[in-house]
Amino acid sequence: MICKITKKKLIPFMSFGKMPIANGFLRKKQFKSEFFFNLEVGFSKSISLFQLNEHPKPKQMFNNNYPFFTGSSKGMIQHFKKYSQWVKKNYGKKIKHLIEIGSNDGTFLSNFDNKKINVMGFEPSKNVAQISRKKGIKTINKFFNFNNAKKFKKLKNNIDVITAANAICHVPNLISLIKGINFLLKQRGVFIFEEPYLGSMYLKGSYDQIYDEHIFIFSLSSINKIFNLFNFELIDGIPQKTHGGSMRYVIARKGIFKKSKRVNRLLLNEKLKNIDNYKGCLKFKKKCENSKKKLISMLKKYKKNKLKIAGYAATSKSTTILNYCNINTKYLDYICDTTKEKIGKYSPGMHIPVVSMDHFKNNPPDKSFLFAWNHKKEIFIKEREFTKKKRWFAHIKI
Numbered sequence: 581m582i583c584k585i586t587k588k589k590l591i592p593f594m595s596f597g598k599m600p601i602a603n604g605f606l607r608k609k610q611f612k613s614e615f616f617f618n619l620e621v622g623f624s625k626s627i628s629l630f631q632l633n634e635h636p637k638p639k640q641m642f643n644n645n646y647p648f649f650t651g652s653s654k655g656m657i658q659h660f661k662k663y664s665q666w667v668k669k670n671y672g673k674k675i676k677h678l679i680e681i682g683s684n685d686g687t688f689l690s691n692f693d694n695k696k697i698n699v700m701g702f703e704p705s706k707n708v709a710q711i712s713r714k715k716g717i718k719t720i721n722k723f724f725n726f727n728n729a730k731k732f733k734k735l736k737n738n739i740d741v742i743t744a745a746n747a748i749c750h751v752p753n754l755i756s757l758i759k760g761i762n763f764l765l766k767q768r769g770v771f772i773f774e775e776p777y778l779g780s781m782y783l784k785g786s787y788d789q790i791y792d793e794h795i796f797i798f799s800l801s802s803i804n805k806i807f808n809l810f811n812f813e814l815i816d817g818i819p820q821k822t823h824g825g826s827m828r829y830v831i832a833r834k835g836i837f838k839k840s841k842r843v844n845r846l847l848l849n850e851k852l853k854n855i856d857n858y859k860g861c862l863k864f865k866k867k868c869e870n871s872k873k874k875l876i877s878m879l880k881k882y883k884k885n886k887l888k889i890a891g892y893a894a895t896s897k898s899t900t901i902l903n904y905c906n907i908n909t910k911y912l913d914y915i916c917d918t919t920k921e922k923i924g925k926y927s928p929g930m931h932i933p934v935v936s937m938d939h940f941k942n943n944p945p946d947k948s949f950l951f952a953w954n955h956k957k958e959i960f961i962k963e964r965e966f967t968k969k970k971r972w973f974a975h976i977k978i
């Protein structure tokens with residue numbers, strides 16, 4: 581097992597077992613041919629990088645039927661509006677060209693006036709890219725990598741800002757992506773991206789952030805070390821509340837901008853909390869094992885008391901919890917979700933039926949596993965009555 585960046589030996593430290601594609605919601609007739617892989621994580625010491633050992637090919641995950649739409653959460657729509665305002669305020673005074681990597685349904689890019697700024701998204705999943713195009717956003721239905729970036733010769737060293745959100749950790753060939761950025765970015769350009777943060781995952785024990793699409797769980801230390809290898813540097817880091825704790829990273833070419841005091845402080849904090857070293861991995865492993873034991877015994881208790889249990893939101897994250905803890909229809913009657921592409925199908929691996937929100941309203945369970953715990957603010961308001969009766973639970977503190 582080797583690190584995807586340094587090609588040096590990786591230290592594997594934990595397996596979550598046999599795992600299906602996290603977003604691979606399927607029909608009964610597909611059960612037999614379902615794809616599984618070993619979800620194992622490892623740590624690359626020299627660049628402090630937490631990563632998957634084995635993973636499916638990107639095309640197996642991001643295809644014509646990708647069922648994740650950024651715009652399905654009101655909270656995320658608001659977040660992307662604020663994110664775009666922050667970009668404009670801090671880096672966008674004179675920008676002419678902006679690219680988003682993994683632009684999904686165009687939720688972020690729709691905040692820019694494309695009469696004033698040339699915006700362009702790269703989105704490999706065709707069905708999602710089409711939604712973005714319908715909003716009038718120029719969308720390239722391709723993966724962002726060096727080869728595809730080179731096709732835009734006229735834009736060479738011409739892009740002011742390249743952004744991404746919850747996309748860079750999906751890219752196994754990060755080296756090619758960085759070369760693509762290097763090709764397109766201006767001398768004084770910046771690359772800004774947000775990803776689920778390793779420090780938050782460690783703190784909460786939210787191991788459900790680990791699934792096929794999340795090839796890497798980044799920290800400031802790892803991002804700093806990776807980009808340094810390619811003549812870039814981390815100049816700022818801004819913690820975010822999204823996805824249960826994310827980090828916004830700002831990258832520039834070496835020696836152009838001053839590093840913020842904040843990023844230096846955050847980097848030091850990672851050292852103090854073992855987020856940049858192997859000790860942190862071992863502590864996290866223990867946390868996961870304890871969480872699994874606690875969750876199973878709680879579910880058994882609920883079932884002994886004849887409680888009806890359901891899942892709320894068929895998230896990608898739920899695939900890791902359900903398969904790692906072996907939670908099937910013996911425990912959960914159904915999982916409700918708002919996504920029409922998931923309703924009527926079954927959850928990956930454990931084959932729990934995915935139903936509409938009406939089903940939840942008409943057949944409310946006694947207890948509900950909140951799989952979209954990262955959207956709890958929005959969901960607790962929406963499900964006021966259920967929340968009042970304290971019927972939610974999760975594998976972590978919510």
Ligand code: TYD
Nearest residue numbers: 652653893894895896897917918919952955
């Ligand atoms: P998210 O945590 O963003 O997903 P993931 O783990 O896949 O990255 O949650 C998205 C899923 O949650 C999506 O299937 C829609 C569903 N969802 C609801 O069903 N109701 C809601 O109120 C919200 C916010 C999400």
